[in-house]
Amino acid sequence: MKSILVKTTDSIYPVYVGDNAIKELSPLLLELNPSKVLIVTDNNVDERYGSDLVKIVSKQFPTCKFVVKNGESSKSFELFYELQSFALKQGLDRKSVILAFGGGVVGDLTGFVAATFMRGVPYIQIPTTLLAHDSAVGGKVAINHPEGKNMIGAFYQPKAVVYDSKFLNSLPDEELRSGFAEVIKHSLIRSEPFYHFLYNDVSDLRDLSSEKLETMILEGIKIKADVVSHDERELGLREILNFGHTLGHAIEAEAGYGRMSHGDCVAIGMLFAIWLSNKFQVNKLPYEEIKIWFEKIGFPTSIPAEQSTEELVNKMTKDKKTKSNQIKMILLQEIGVTTSDTFTKDELHSLLEEWRGLERGEKI
Numbered sequence: 001m002k003s004i005l006v007k008t009t010d011s012i013y014p015v016y017v018g019d020n021a022i023k024e025l026s027p028l029l030l031e032l033n034p035s036k037v038l039i040v041t042d043n044n045v046d047e048r049y050g051s052d053l054v055k056i057v058s059k060q061f062p063t064c065k066f067v068v069k070n071g072e073s074s075k076s077f078e079l080f081y082e083l084q085s086f087a088l089k090q091g092l093d094r095k096s097v098i099l100a101f102g103g104g105v106v107g108d109l110t111g112f113v114a115a116t117f118m119r120g121v122p123y124i125q126i127p128t129t130l131l132a133h134d135s136a137v138g139g140k141v142a143i144n145h146p147e148g149k150n151m152i153g154a155f156y157q158p159k160a161v162v163y164d165s166k167f168l169n170s171l172p173d174e175e176l177r178s179g180f181a182e183v184i185k186h187s188l189i190r191s192e193p194f195y196h197f198l199y200n201d202v203s204d205l206r207d208l209s210s211e212k213l214e215t216m217i218l219e220g221i222k223i224k225a226d227v228v229s230h231d232e233r234e235l236g237l238r239e240i241l242n243f244g245h246t247l248g249h250a251i252e253a254e255a256g257y258g259r260m261s262h263g264d265c266v267a268i269g270m271l272f273a274i275w276l277s278n279k280f281q282v283n284k285l286p287y288e289e290i291k292i293w294f295e296k297i298g299f300p301t302s303i304p305a306e307q308s309t310e311e312l313v314n315k316m317t318k319d320k321k322t323k324s325n326q327i328k329m330i331l332l333q334e335i336g337v338t339t340s341d342t343f344t345k346d347e348l349h350s351l352l353e354e355w356r357g358l359e360r361g362e363k364i
């Protein structure tokens with residue numbers, strides 16, 4: 001088992017990664033000595049692993065559990081309110097600890113509940129998806145609004161992240177693919193060698209050794225932890241973690257939350273950002289090579305035909321990086337090195353139309 005430290009201005013916490021990392025949970029809880037523990041999970045994770053976790057925790061402390069419906073629709077005001085009400089009814093207090101046991105949806109929702117319940121109680125992330133190598137680290141917690149992804153949230157760091165790789169054994173292929181998009185993102189923004197490792201060694205996610213999977217997770221977390229340690233609140237550097245998300249989030253929201261996976265949308269967003277980088281940067285990136293690789297993996301590589309460019313650009317205008325109506329796109333100078341550029345709504349509209357036209361094979 002490996003551990004990585006995340007250091008922010010006022011917190012420092014470990015991320016434990018590997019087979020049987022879950023054994024780190026009991027000592028962590030002993031140290032926190034909670035009055036009560038609330039486990040939040042979703043129905044898929046609960047069915048498989050819920051009772052095991054309750055057994056571990058309830059041996060030590062009074063325990064209760066709240067199960068949300070799986071999927072993006074649970075990152076909602078309604079579930080936020082239900083969870084807060086449940087916590088109050090169960091008598092949680094400021095000495096209580098909340099465990100987020102699941103993928104990014106459970107992690108983001110639970111983290112936001114922890115950030116706001118009685119103005120903040122400690123929580124621990126226990127991720128169960130590949131994507132959550134990203135979402136469980138760094139303290140961005142949020143729920144969605146129909147107008148945009150993660151619009152209501154906070155920066156609130158967990159006390160620890162316990163990432164036991166055995167949970168990944170039951171992850172469906174499309175969820176592995178979704179998480180892989182964020183792994184690729186981490187490589188593209190920060191490490192050319194990591195990108196080459198992924199490009200050369202991973203073309204079929206169903207045929208992935210546990211060693212390769214662990215390398216991907218560890219390298220991704222190291223990159224994320226390093227960026228977050230330098231800029232917890234996204235005053236500058238942290239924006240690079242949003243590579244592929246300005247368009248990706250717009251597609252996700254336009255499709256209807258949960259209809260397309262976060263990773264699939266980010267993959268389309270990264271391709272657009274790479275195409276845009278080639279248009280505006282001196283160094284040329286291997287756009288076609290990356291697109292063919294993405295197709296092999298099974299990612300969608302273009303925007304769904306039914307989505308209107310107008311609506312997507314409206315959503316992109318509400319992106320959290322937008323300031324004074326200037327939409328900010330994270331771009332690549334070269335693989336492993338980022339830059340950024342801003343665009344007006346009209347500029348982005350015509351660029352998106354151009355890219356969509358080219359993808360349809362139209363001569364422009």
Ligand SMILES: NC(=O)c1ccc[n+]([C@@H]2O[C@H](COP(=O)([O-])OP(=O)(O)OC[C@H]3O[C@@H](n4cnc5c(N)ncnc54)[C@H](O)[C@@H]3O)[C@@H](O)[C@H]2O)c1
Pocket residue numbers: 042043044045048070071072075102103104105106108128129130131132134135136137138139140141149150167168169170171172175178179182262
């Ligand atoms: N906070 C951040 O920094 C950050 C980073 C990246 C993504 N996100 C957010 O994360 C969310 C996506 O997370 P996700 O992809 O983990 O989705 P998710 O939590 O919806 O999990 C995906 C699916 O896999 C199921 N599942 C989870 N673990 C399983 C397991 N071990 N075995 C079988 N099934 C399992 C879930 O029930 C769900 O149906 C999005 O809302 C995205 O915005 C947040």
Ligand SMILES: O=C(O)C(=O)C[C@@H](O)[C@H](O)[C@H](O)COP(=O)(O)O
Pocket residue numbers: 134138140149150182234238241242245320
């Ligand atoms: O941690 C970050 O910072 C990220 O941007 C990571 C992203 O993968 C993640 O999807 C995040 O939730 C997006 O944040 P948002 O601020 O654009 O909502």
Ligand SMILES: [Zn+2]
Pocket residue numbers: 134182245262266
């Ligand atoms: Zn993301």
